[in-house]
Amino acid sequence: MGIVTRGFGGRRPDPGRPLPPGQFLTQDFPVLSAGPTPDVEVDRWELVVTTEHGHVRRWSWGELMATPAEDVVTDIHCVTRWSKHDTRWRGVSVDVLLGDVETTGEFVLVHSYGGYTTNLPLADLLDGQAWIAFEYEGEPLEPVHGGPARLLVPHLYFWKSAKWVRGFEIHDVDEPGFWETYGYHGYGDPWLEQRYA
Amino acid sequence: MSASSQWHVATVVDAPRITRTARAVTLSVPGFSGALAGQHVDLRLTAADGYQAVRSYSLTAVGADERVDVLVDRVPGGEVSTYLVDDLRVGDQMEVRGPLGGYFVWRPDDAGAVLLVAGGSGLAPLLAMLRARRKIGSTAPFRLVYSVRTPDDVFFPDELDGGASDVEVALVFTRTTPARWPRPAARLGKDDLVAPGFDAADGPTVFVCGSTGFVETVAGLVTELGHDPARVRTERFGGA
Known part of the structure; x- marks a missing residue:
């Protein structure tokens, strides 16, 4: 295009290692939500997985806490252009949760307390790529960041990492979630800069 | 590629300072149209050596095609906002993509409170x-x-x-x-x-x-x- 913005360019930060295109590094943990933060009590919390055949598997908070968890250190990338290096989480791998769920469905619609939804291929939740995270930087996950538990899928833009997660619906067909119906990309790979549909 | 995901060349036509820390920036953007109140745009700035930075700004006015109005408040140490508030001049160029976002929007046919x-x-x-x-x-x-x-x-x-x-x-x-x-x-x-x-x-x-x-x-x-x-x-x- 050849456009140069006169006088711009003197203060660039050094990210240390490559960032996805169009992202900048932040030390903060900004928040993006479409509405109020829901109040989710762990006593009533549950995670519900529903397959394409209507089979249901549930986990209570106590059951989630009794499931082997992992420490995860990962970079995260928000579609609003901030990225954060080396964030530290603790959570249960989705591989463990879906291990005995029988399905041939290929797509998941993730549901959250408060009504948020987001969609992604089931394959992106498996093979060590996704967790139900309940700690951030060694502390219980704060409600504003999705606590008591959020989905963590760090290889996709962070709107896919649904806060206040309460369930997965497995489908044979891909159904758009909340932001996806408002013009955001169906898949959301930050390295391919899949921001908008 | 839809019109809202294309980058358009933008030229600063007005940029008055409105408080100690903020400026109202108006850009002339051929090809830009159809914004709803509440939507935002991406601004892309390119340095002489090709380095680019992109930030999102909400539109402060809609309804005039080929024109983009934003408000920039200086964030201490902010790479883009400090440039836009302290250095930008009328006639400078950047790029604009949008309008973007469809949820935080007020539609003119909505008569509700x-x-x-x-x-x-x-x-x-x-x-x-x-x-x-x-x-x-x-x-x-x-x-x-x-x-x-x-x-x-x-x-x-x-x-x-x-x-x-x-x-x-x-x-x-x-x-x-x-x-x-x-x-x-x-x-x-x-x-x-x-x-x-x-x-x-x-x-x-x-x-x-x-x-x-x-x-x-x-x-x-x-x-x-x-x-x-x-x-x-x-x-x-x-x-x-």
């Missing part, structure tokens, strides 16, 4: 809604609650002065008030969010925009006041 709650530069997308309402002659009931630190921090005070308008504007000062101001300086509270025609029972759509802390506080307060969380739409301004 609207409660707008702004913290600081969070006024930007709400200002676009107020201006769109006025421009089309909508009679939808609107109320703006606008929280700022001091009288010097009010953006567009003449325009927001309720005298000539049927929109009630409630200014909330958190540090310093004007002389003889009836409300003492204090953080925004529930009392500031209550007004006939805009209470939970009236079912207004509530738009809240500001910093994360502001939005969390206000969204919590309106939910406690009984507003349906599904009618509360939030937008936050991150740093940089």
Whole structure:
């Protein structure tokens, strides 16, 4: 295009290692939500997985806490252009949760307390790529960041990492979630800069 | 590729300073059209050596094609906002993509009541809604609650002065008030969010925009006041 913005360019930060295109590094943990933060009590919390055949598997908070968890250190990338290096989480791998769920469905619609939804291929939740995270930087996950538990899928833009997660619906067909119906990309790979549909 | 995902060349046509820390930037952008109040654009700046930075800014006015109005408040140390506030000149060029976003939006055919709650530069997308309402002659009931630190921090005070308008504007000062101001300086509270025609029972759509802390506080307060969380739409301004 050849456009140069006169006088711009003197203060660039050094990210240390490559960032996805169009992202900048932040030390903060900004928040993006479409509405109020829901109040989710762990006593009533549950995670519900529903397959394409209507089979249901549930986990209570106590059951989630009794499931082997992992420490995860990962970079995260928000579609609003901030990225954060080396964030530290603790959570249960989705591989463990879906291990005995029988399905041939290929797509998941993730549901959250408060009504948020987001969609992604089931394959992106498996093979060590996704967790139900309940700690951030060694502390219980704060409600504003999705606590008591959020989905963590760090290889996709962070709107896919649904806060206040309460369930997965497995489908044979891909159904758009909340932001996806408002013009955001169906898949959301930050390295391919899949921001908008 | 849709028109809103293409980059358009933009030229600065006006950039007055409106407070100690903020400027209202107007860009001429051939090919840009169709924005709704509440939507945002991406601005892309390119240095002489090819380095680029992109940031999102809410539109402060809509309805004029090929024109983009944004408000830029300086974030200390912010790579893009400090440039735009301190160095930008009329005639400078950058690129614009948009309009973007379809949820935090007021549509002109919506006749329902609207409660707008702004913290600081969070006024930007709400200002676009107020201006769109006025421009089309909508009679939808609107109320703006606008929280700022001091009288010097009010953006567009003449325009927001309720005298000539049927929109009630409630200014909330958190540090310093004007002389003889009836409300003492204090953080925004529930009392500031209550007004006939805009209470939970009236079912207004509530738009809240500001910093994360502001939005969390206000969204919590309106939910406690009984507003349906599904009618509360939030937008936050991150740093940089």
